[in-house]
Amino acid sequence: MKTQKHTWQYWLFFLAGLEIIAIAINFFYAPINIAAGGSTGISILVDAVWGINRSLTVFVVNALILALAVIFLGKETLKKVALGSMLLPALMAITPSFKLTSNNVLAVIYGGVLMGVGVSMLYRINASAGGTTIPPLIIKKYFYVEPALSLMVIDLSIIVLNLFVDGTEAFLLAAFSQVITTITMRYTETGFDKKYQVRIMSNRKLDEIRDMLQNDYDGLTVYNVVGGYSDKDMQQLVIVVDTNEYGQLVAKARAIDAEAFIVTENIAKVHGGKWQI
Numbered sequence: 001m002k003t004q005k006h007t008w009q010y011w012l013f014f015l016a017g018l019e020i021i022a023i024a025i026n027f028f029y030a031p032i033n034i035a036a037g038g039s040t041g042i043s044i045l046v047d048a049v050w051g052i053n054r055s056l057t058v059f060v061v062n063a064l065i066l067a068l069a070v071i072f073l074g075k076e077t078l079k080k081v082a083l084g085s086m087l088l089p090a091l092m093a094i095t096p097s098f099k100l101t102s103n104n105v106l107a108v109i110y111g112g113v114l115m116g117v118g119v120s121m122l123y124r125i126n127a128s129a130g131g132t133t134i135p136p137l138i139i140k141k142y143f144y145v146e147p148a149l150s151l152m153v154i155d156l157s158i159i160v161l162n163l164f165v166d167g168t169e170a171f172l173l174a175a176f177s178q179v180i181t182t183i184t185m186r187y188t189e190t191g192f193d194k195k196y197q198v199r200i201m202s203n204r205k206l207d208e209i210r211d212m213l214q215n216d217y218d219g220l221t222v223y224n225v226v227g228g229y230s231d232k233d234m235q236q237l238v239i240v241v242d243t244n245e246y247g248q249l250v251a252k253a254r255a256i257d258a259e260a261f262i263v264t265e266n267i268a269k270v271h272g273g274k275w276q277i
Helices: 008-032 038-050 054-072 075-094 104-124 135-143 147-160 162-166 168-190 206-216 243-256
Strands: 195-201 221-226 233-242 261-267
Touching: 008 038, 008 054, 008 075, 008 104, 008 168, 038 054, 038 147, 038 162, 054 075, 054 135, 104 168, 135 147, 147 162, 147 168, 162 168, 195 206, 195 243, 206 233, 206 243, 233 243, 243 261
Parallel strands: none
Antiparallel strands: 195 233, 195 261, 221 233
16 A cells, blocks of 8 residues: 655645644633643643643643554554644644733634634644544444544533633633634635525526626536426526625626526535636
């Protein structure tokens, strides 16, 4: 089996994702003792209670979890997560740690956004920072529970511990930061530049609408369909456009045929054609 070789861009992207996570912890979460899940959250709680260095705690927790990965998941899984698990505490150790804002709400917003961006960058290249993402894989293998559910339970358990360390406000801020991270990941993974997929049918002037779309837009597709009530063979026009083009497209189609049937769908990401990314 061939070993996959990664380019320097891959490694730069990988390190950037880990460093962004380290910045989220050292600049925003740790200075206000907010544990928002994961091994980094555990390290913040341990530091707040016993004063033990956060990077050391992350290293120990990740090492223990990697040992579990070897025992229960095998060496292949270990290869995928070992590097991130060991590099993250190293980056936390060399990254300065100080309080950038005195507003705790702003701190968890910025921290949550950075955490979401960093984790999404790792997911984009099929990498991981390890930590508490590994136990859900073990649970799935032996108990058939979906990893997303068990990871949520683990992170929520860590978030609840904020109640015993810093009280209700810390718990609420940690929960809020988790929401921010989830929202950020959803948008980061699919991209912020949304598109619309527009489907158009016309009983009278489909050819004219088709000519307009071919002249003014790229990527037109024509489907042969059957009318549900008429049982007649018809055609449906399908095109993907940027959000700023959508209103004008609908207006043009309606100007040709005011009774045209138009259905619009949100598209998260498009590859190929004029959208090469």
